[in-house]
Amino acid sequence: MSQFMADIRISLADALRAALIAAGIDLPAGFQAGLERPARREHGDWSSNAALAVAKGAGRNPRELASELAARLEEHRSEHVAEVSVAGPGFINFRLAPSWLHGVVADAVAAGVQGYGRQSLGGGRTVIVEFVSANPTGPVHAGHGRGAAYGDAVARLLAWCGYDVHREFYINDRGTQMDLYAASLAAVSVGQPVPEGGYNGQYIVDWSAEMPGEADPRQWGRERALADQREVLGSMAVEFDTWFSEQALVDSGAIDDTLAALDAVGASYESNGALWLHSSDHGDDKDRVLVKSDGEYTYLLPDIAYHRDKLDRVGPQGLLINVWGADHHGYVARMKAAMAALGCDPDRLEVVVTQLVRLERDGEEVRLSKRTGDLIELRDVVDEVGADATRFTYLLQSMDTAPTFDLAMAAAQxxxxxxxxxxxxxxxxxxxxxxxxxxxxxxxxxxxxxxxxxxxxxxxxxxxxxxxxxxxxxxxxxxxxxxxxxxxxxxxxxxxxxxxxxxxxxxxxxxxxxxxxxxxxxxxxxxxxxxxxxxxxxxxxxxx
RNA sequence: GCCCCUGUAGCUCAGUCCGGACAGAGCAGAUGACUUCUAAUCAUCAGGUCGCAGGUUCGAAUCCUGCCGGGGGCGCCA
CATH class of the missing domain: 1.10.730.10 (Isoleucyl-tRNA Synthetase; Domain 1)
Known part of the structure; x- marks a missing residue:
């Protein structure tokens, strides 16, 4: 908030407080005069429900008290206040003089595009916003697009408010899905059918044809998918500071450190040949497997190590914000439980779950993509409606809603x-x-x-x-x-x-x-x- | 069965966290407005039991409880 705006609000609040005291009201400790922008223009530029809030405790009639306060405020009003009035059950309304609005204009012009509306509430606090984090097994789809638009907008807003923001993409480049993807590429490249549970879709055919014969399908496929994802996200101006590899994390020994840390606090135990996280101790429905009985890690274990790493990077005052799709909501409790088990304040990890978007074109649902054989690609959305309209349309509604995105409508000029x-x-x-x-x-x-x-x-x-x-x-x-x-x-x-x-x-x-x-x-x-x-x-x- | 999101105008949604003044927009509908900076616009009218039922409160779309409807999720997949 600019100094100018802050001054107006503070001066109104101070005047209210002074009027309340002058009226003989005992203000409770920590009392804040409620000041808000009225919903209706006729109610002025600022409005306070202070009289309503304190009337009962003071044994006063709210409307009468408001009138008394308004009279006092009228007497001592500052230069930008044009009128103080009482309305409804006891609201005190302030109408500001046009001179105040002219100050707003001067303020905006002086601050300019690089400065107007900047806030300081972040105070330089570090925050890592992790979003998209699609598996490197194919193109990003339309659902990732909403996370991309949202995560980047949150990052921009936080940066505008004085946070030290880092955008991060977590690459799940190991595990079952990665194995299936590599096997699919390898099979199709030599004319074999895709293995059971593998990846289908035209892009597998296209990419396997591109793949050099001597290439490692795992490594090559990872790079190919990431290049594709990076390109599409870049086309809608979403860039990441860090692309964090799960495989690199595993290679670094962080998994063993994490297992040791969990063991040290008694948060893990063995059962039926697997290693479990005692997540039910920290609010989860049940315990979760960390290491499968075949010795493989689940997705959860490296993810815990990853979050430990992030927490370490943002420092004790830092904050983590994760943007996850609705299909991951069940995962929130176990992740927070793991953080709690490790002695971290779970409030430092915020998970925003974005609801699904229904895609339509002229009122007809579009569900399947030819190229992926599954979900609509984000590339197709951006190609059809443009980067700006894609982002804006994704951000029209709260992330708690599952809106309908009409491609034809968004593309229409x-x-x-x-x-x-x-x-x-x-x-x-x-x-x-x-x-x-x-x-x-x-x-x-x-x-x-x-x-x-x-x-x-x-x-x-x-x-x-x-x-x-x-x-x-x-x-x-x-x-x-x-x-x-x-x-x-x-x-x-x-x-x-x-x-x-x-x-x-x-x-x-x-x-x-x-x-x-x-x-x-x-x-x-x-x-x-x-x-x-x-x-x-x-x-x-x-x-x- | 349990968990998360959701139900507001014909349609798409703000507002719900942090309770207030006759519940707001846009679209669609009706009626109007350009000799001048982009009519790609503007204005007026009409349109609502805020899913239902209780409760708390001076005051509930907003908080609490219960029900009903819609979406998503409940793997030693990620």
Missing amino acids: VMDNPVFYVQMAHARVCSIAARARADGVVRPSIQQVDLGLLVHERELEIMRQLSMLGEVIAAAASERAPHRVTAWLRDFAAAVHGFYHDCYVVGSGIPPDLTQARLVLIDAARVGLAVGLGTLGVSAPEAM
């Missing part, structure tokens, strides 16, 4: 496509600035522009929305909910389109002073749109 609507708002604002330049409008410094001329309802609405961006970003980051930004962008874009429609910036009928003020306003609007889109990893085009 029409007004009912939200990504297009938002990007268009940015392009329009840029086009106005370009027109001003083309018309030879000379821009003085912002200090010489009279922002007080911005009083049109359309202008005020842009400024109000813009003033909320910092709060929205902070909420989106701390709730790991990028869709909050998506929702804000749609509202903000609507305000920009409305302004565009009703308020001309350049032209013969517009007074030069107003042109200048509105040019500053659209600079601020451009900053807001670009920052919002940026936190989602969606581009902000200057023309469409």
Whole structure:
């Protein structure tokens, strides 16, 4: 939150507290005056339920208490507060003066695309966001796409909020699935059928044909799959700082260290020839196998070692965020149990489970891909709808919902496509600035522009929305909910389109002073749109 | 049977964590608005037992309990 915005909120809270004390209310320890943005415009710019909250304890009528508080607040109101009023059962509403909104505009322009809406809540804390982590046994599919868009957006939001963020992809390059994949490639390359439980699909045929005869199908297949995954993810601008190999972890001896650590705390035991994790001691439904009776590791054991490694890397204050698909939800309890057994605070490991996406095209479900013989490839989604629309569409809703992604709709360059609507708002604002330049409008410094001329309802609405961006970003980051930004962008874009429609910036009928003020306003609007889109990893085009 | 997510307008969804003011958008529907910066837009109208039933509260879409519906998961696979 900018200093300017923070000051407004703090000054309102302080004034409220002072008024409560002056009214003879005994405030409970740690009392925070509740201040929020009212849902309805008529209720002002900020609203407090403080009178409602304390009335009962003080034996007062809430409405009367609110009136008394409002009268006191009116008496001592600061320069940016235009009006204090009482409404409903006892809400105290603050209406801010336009001067406050003009400060928001100046703030946004000064901070710019690289700074507006930045928050400091991370305090430099290190966080590893692990996402996608598809098996290197084939192309990434559409479901991975949602995790990719989400994980990257969370990473961007956290970085914008002052976290030291690392993006990581865990490569499951050993184990049963890898064996089956290698065997499938090897078999098909010599014209043999795919082994039982192996991988089918056209890509196996294509890749095995590419594979040199002397290549190790395991090693070659791993590289081939990773190259394919990296390429597709890169095409939607998702890049990782670290691609972490499970095999390398095993080779490093970390597994033995982890087994020793688990043994040392009595968290493992042998039964029926296998080694078990006593995860039921830490909230899991039942115990889990670490080492199978044939001596092979399960998926779980290297994963525990991997999380130990990550925890070590982020340090004692650091945080791990994992993005897993809905089909892995049952795995959360055992992973947290393992962390708890090792003496780590389980709250330092956050697992976000993303629900499944249903893919449609013009209302018809699309389920199977020709090339993989199974799920739709992410490549096909990006090819059909484009990187920006793919990301934005994946981030339209909360990760707790299982939405429908209509490919035709997302690809359409029409007004009912939200990504297009938002990007268009940015392009329009840029086009106005370009027109001003083309018309030879000379821009003085912002200090010489009279922002007080911005009083049109359309202008005020842009400024109000813009003033909320910092709060929205902070909420989106701390709730790991990028869709909050998506929702804000749609509202903000609507305000920009409305302004565009009703308020001309350049032209013969517009007074030069107003042109200048509105040019500053659209600079601020451009900053807001670009920052919002940026936190989602969606581009902000200057023309469409 | 157990676990996770979910049920809000005809459709797609915000809002639920942290309880407040007549429940918000977009699309679809109806009706309007451009001699000027991209009509790829804007405005107005209409549309809802917030799955159901109890409970807590001054106040419940939001918290608690129970039921019903939808999705996903319950391997010595990953």
